[in-house]
Amino acid sequence: MRVGVIVFPGSNCDRDMYHVLRDVFKLDARYFWHEDRLPKNLDAIILPGGFSYGDRLRAGVIAAHSPVIADVKKMADRGMPVLGVCNGFQILVEAQLLPGVLLKNTSLNFMCRWTELTVENNRTPFTAQFKIGQKIPIPIANGEGRYYVDKPTLETLKKNNQIVFRYGQNINDSVFDIAGICNKDGNVVGMMPHPERAVEAEVNPQDPKPSSLIFESLIATVGAKR
């Protein structure tokens, strides 16, 4: 199974993601620079965290215009699993592959801490192995992580089952405590917390198993399609 990890100028979680895909889950991970075109033989695409273009103008907006994003859009339209983590999530919303926007945290501080997520939707390629309501101890690390949509859009997200993860408590005034969402088809998922920092016991003092299920869900989903 071949997973593309997209690298933008300023990405800084790309190597963590690559390490986890290769060394922990034994997948064929490949880096793709933001100016590259993507080959057709990928099984999934991951946009990692970081500070693409130094968050200039707005987190993710400049990267959203990168040449590689045109290919990500085409592949997402065809149903390929796409995961955006942290800055990757910000890029996906700015590229309009996902609804909403990520605003500066109300505290105006960079927040780096452990959180607990609740799984709200287990019908995505990244959550298929979870039970609804399952908890995930996982870290966040962001300055612009406050998810916002207006009320009518929030109702649409609820109706379409597009809310994938919620925080167990209000940590940054995200609308409805949303930590992760998906597109209408469910194949494009964005989340602010960092699963690549939580799947190994050496770096996760709580429980690495739930975060591992994000990657195991992908492996099972892609495997079942073959």
Add this chain to the structure above:
Amino acid sequence: MPLFEVQVIIENKPGMSDPEGQTILNDLVLKGDHRDVKKIRSAKMLRFQVNAKTAKSAELSVKKICDDLRIYNPIASKVTFAVDPR
């Protein structure tokens, strides 16, 4: 063609919280005892210098650029334009 400066002011939509403006108001201005100040909203301003036939066409071309490239996020932001001849 003459050169115009188009100012693009981007701020959160009315009714949306603006933690930066609130902090400037509550933790700086009001602590300085300026009780007449009732509200502060923060914004980002970009100055575009563009060649155009008229002030109006300068504004329209910058507005199109801002819309096409999502210089402001239409979900969260309100944008206003002001134009000066250089």
